[in-house]
Amino acid sequence: MFYRTEIKDHIRVPPEDFDAELEEAVVKNIKKKYDGYIDKDIGIVIDVPGVKEVGEGIIIPGDGASYYNTTFELMVFKPELQEVVVGKIKDIAEFGAFIGLGPIEGMIHVSQTMDDFVSFAKDKVLAGKDSRRTLKVGDNCRARIIAVSYKDINNPKLGLTMRQPKLGKLEWLKEDGEKKPAAKKK
Numbered sequence: 001m002f003y004r005t006e007i008k009d010h011i012r013v014p015p016e017d018f019d020a021e022l023e024e025a026v027v028k029n030i031k032k033k034y035d036g037y038i039d040k041d042i043g044i045v046i047d048v049p050g051v052k053e054v055g056e057g058i059i060i061p062g063d064g065a066s067y068y069n070t071t072f073e074l075m076v077f078k079p080e081l082q083e084v085v086v087g088k089i090k091d092i093a094e095f096g097a098f099i100g101l102g103p104i105e106g107m108i109h110v111s112q113t114m115d116d117f118v119s120f121a122k123d124k125v126l127a128g129k130d131s132r133r134t135l136k137v138g139d140n141c142r143a144r145i146i147a148v149s150y151k152d153i154n155n156p157k158l159g160l161t162m163r164q165p166k167l168g169k170l171e172w173l174k175e176d177g178e179k180k181p182a183a184k185k186k
Contacts, residue, residue: 001083003076004049005042009033011070013057018066026054030072040150043078044103077103079148079158084167089139092124097135099143099160106158108143114172115163133172140170 011033017025030048037045055069079085079101087099087106096109110118113135116128126135135141144167147159162168 001078001080002046003043003078005074005076006052006071007042007074008069008071010067012063012065012067014065022054022068023051026068026070027051027072030070034074038150038153038156040153042074043076044156045074045076046103047075049073049075077101079104079106079145079156081145081148083145084142085145085160086140086142086170089135089137089141092120092126092135092137094120097126099141101158104156104158106143106145106160108141108160108162112146112161112163114168133169135169142167142170142173 009030011026011029013022013025013029017028020028027048030051034045034048051070051072053071057066057068059066085101085106087101089097090100090105091098094110096107097113098105098107110120110126113126114128114131114133116131116133118126118128120126124137127133141162143160143162144164145158146161147157149157149159151157166173
């Protein structure tokens, strides 16, 4: 899920940025510090939408830079268990599909792609034996997050499933919605 979160931090502004407006220099250095930042508690930093407050600067002897106690906002993506997400299939391997979810990719194991026996073709297509449904690179899908791992903080892993109602390739969902339910016998 995407969040807007407020952070307080000491932001280092090096001497080469002293000629810029204070807020501009602080925002530049916040972006430099937090660009691509990943934290288990905060999430994956997407952007710095704004600065709320810049305190008085201090200079630490021997450094030459000013440090400003700053309050600012971050736009972050923090994946949560059971969250339903929409993304595009980026790659397919024998063991599953990789789906792009904006700032991060998730993996859908082949057993979690559909309620069918699934086979892998050399042209990077997963195909259901009975349903004849296919999943290929570029397909838009809806999936549920079933695992989040920050074991490697620089490369968090997401596990997803599409084997629940209202999940799967968007075209499948449209087809399923168009099917009329069978009339009940009395």
